[in-house]
Amino acid sequence: MEIRVTENEDYITLSLKGRLDFASSTNLKEEILKRVAQGKTRIILNLAQIDFINSSGLGTLVSILKEVRLAKGRLLLSNLASYVEEIFEITQLSHIFEIYPSEAEAHEALTASRVNVS
Amino acid sequence: MSGQVYRLTIYPENDHFGRCYAAASEVAGRLGFDPEEEFRFAVCVSEAYTNAFIHGNKSDPSKSINVVFAWDEEVVRVDVEDQGETKPEALHLDDSRPDIDCEKSGGRGVGIMRLFADRMEVEERQEGGLRVSISFRLRRKNSQVGVLLQKSNGGVHGNQSN
Numbered sequence: 333m334e335i336r337v338t339e340n341e342d343y344i345t346l347s348l349k350g351r352l353d354f355a356s357s358t359n360l361k362e363e364i365l366k367r368v369a370q371g372k373t374r375i376i377l378n379l380a381q382i383d384f385i386n387s388s389g390l391g392t393l394v395s396i397l398k399e400v401r402l403a404k405g406r407l408l409l410s411n412l413a414s415y416v417e418e419i420f421e422i423t424q425l426s427h428i429f430e431i432y433p434s435e436a437e438a439h440e441a442l443t444a445s446r447v448n449v450s
Numbered sequence: 451m452s453g454q455v456y457r458l459t460i461y462p463e464n465d466h467f468g469r470c471y472a473a474a475s476e477v478a479g480r481l482g483f484d485p486e487e488e489f490r491f492a493v494c495v496s497e498a499y500t501n502a503f504i505h506g507n508k509s510d511p512s513k514s515i516n517v518v519f520a521w522d523e524e525v526v527r528v529d530v531e532d533q534g535e536t537k538p539e540a541l542h543l544d545d546s547r548p549d550i551d552c553e554k555s556g557g558r559g560v561g562i563m564r565l566f567a568d569r570m571e572v573e574e575r576q577e578g579g580l581r582v583s584i585s586f587r588l589r590r591k592n593s594q595v596g597v598l599l600q601k602s603n604g605g606v607h608g609n610q611s612n
Contacts, residue, residue, distance in 0.1 A: 354500050355467045384471060384489065386496045387558040394553065415489040422565055423558055 333382075335363055343374035343442055345435060349381035352389030364396050373405020376438045380411035390425060397429065406430070410438040453522030461514045462503060470499040470517060474528075477519045481526060481588060490566040491526075491586060497559040498530035498582045505540065506532025506580055525568075526586050532579040538572040 333356035334349040344367060352360065364375065377393075379385075393409075400407040408430045412420065420426040432438040458473055460466050474495035478488035499515060507513040516531040563570050569585040 351468065351471060353467050353471070353496060354504070355465065384492060384496075386493050386500065387556070387562055388500055390558060391554075391556045398553070415486045418486075419493065419562070423562070428553065 333360065335360060337363070337367075339372070343376060343439070344372050345376045345378055347378040347381065351384040352379075352382055352392070353384065353386050354388035357388055357392035361392055361396055365399055368400060368403050368405065373400055373403045374442055375400060375405065376408045376410055376435060376442070378411050378435050379409055379413075379416060382416060383413070385416055385419060387423075390419065390423060393429070394425065406442065408432060408438040408441060410435045453520065456519045457516065458518075459514050459516050460499075462507075462509070462511050466503075467496070467499070470515075471496055473517060473519070477521070477526070481521065494563045494567050494584050494586075495528050495530070497563050498528065498584060501559055501582065502530050502532035502534075502580070506534035506536050508534060510534075521588070524588060526588060527583055528585075529581055529583045531575060531581045534579050536580055538574065538580060 333351055336347040336349070338345040338347070346360075346364065348360070350356065367375070397407050410432045411434060412431060417426070417431070420429065420431065430438075430441065432441060456473075456477065458469075460469055471492055474492040475488060478491045483491060495517070499517065502515045503509060507515065510533075513533040515533075516529070518529040518531070520527050520529075560570075563582075563584055567584040568587050569583075571583045573581050573583075575581050
């Protein structure tokens with residue numbers, strides 16, 4: 333799986349490409365937790381180019397979500413293909429993840445929350 | 451089952467998860483699955499393979515996993531066989547739902563297979579290890595798959611037989 337990181341002023345975007353499974357999960361988790369440790373806790377995961385995810389990948393995302401929450405950050409998902417979104421729904425994970433149709437809408441949600449807080 | 455059979459034995463080296471995924475995708479392509487059907491099929495094969503590697507073979511690099519695809523005009527069945535000592539009860543087949551405790555990091559694989567596949571069975575192999583079998587009914591539009599298969603000679607590399 334390829335991971336492309338874009339660092340913005342107050343959030344980061346990770347664009348993932350390929351398969352998110354048992355083999356690629358560790359790398360993704362390390363990549364994100366490294367940045368969380370640096371204080372970058374507002375994260376958008378763009379899954380537009382993820383063409384495969386299984387329970388190992390889902391479990392890793394749950395694990396990352398917990399770590400981000402512990403750091404009082406936010407993890408947002410965007411651009412899920414319909415069949416990827418389906419697996420979030422049947423596992424009920426769509427209830428615990430913030431999922432947006434586009435990266436722009438995910439960014440808007442991050443921005444709105446910041447305005448609300450201040 | 452009379453029809454096509456494709457067997458492969460995968461050792462846990464290099465991109466072995468990718469090899470399993472590629473085989474599932476190739477078979478799905480041959481069966482004329484649309485992208486959603488292919489995704490569900492590949493997910494189920496991947497779940498069975500991952501379980502066989504982690505829970506069955508305990509990630510032992512010396513143990514291989516057999517993946518057998520068999521299909522006719524009505525159904526495609528995939529058998530995934532490990533060489534471990536895990537008992538079927540360890541898979542918690544009766545209470546496996548993919549949505550149990552959203553906050554858990556694991557335990558969704560069997561539930562996903564049961565939802566996506568039309569049938570799932572687990573049995574102990576005489577030679578040791580478990581065999582997980584998942585079956586998918588082929589939709590009517592795929593009834594011409596036999597014709598397509600006769601025309602197809604390459605692509606999937608493994609042992610094929612009729």
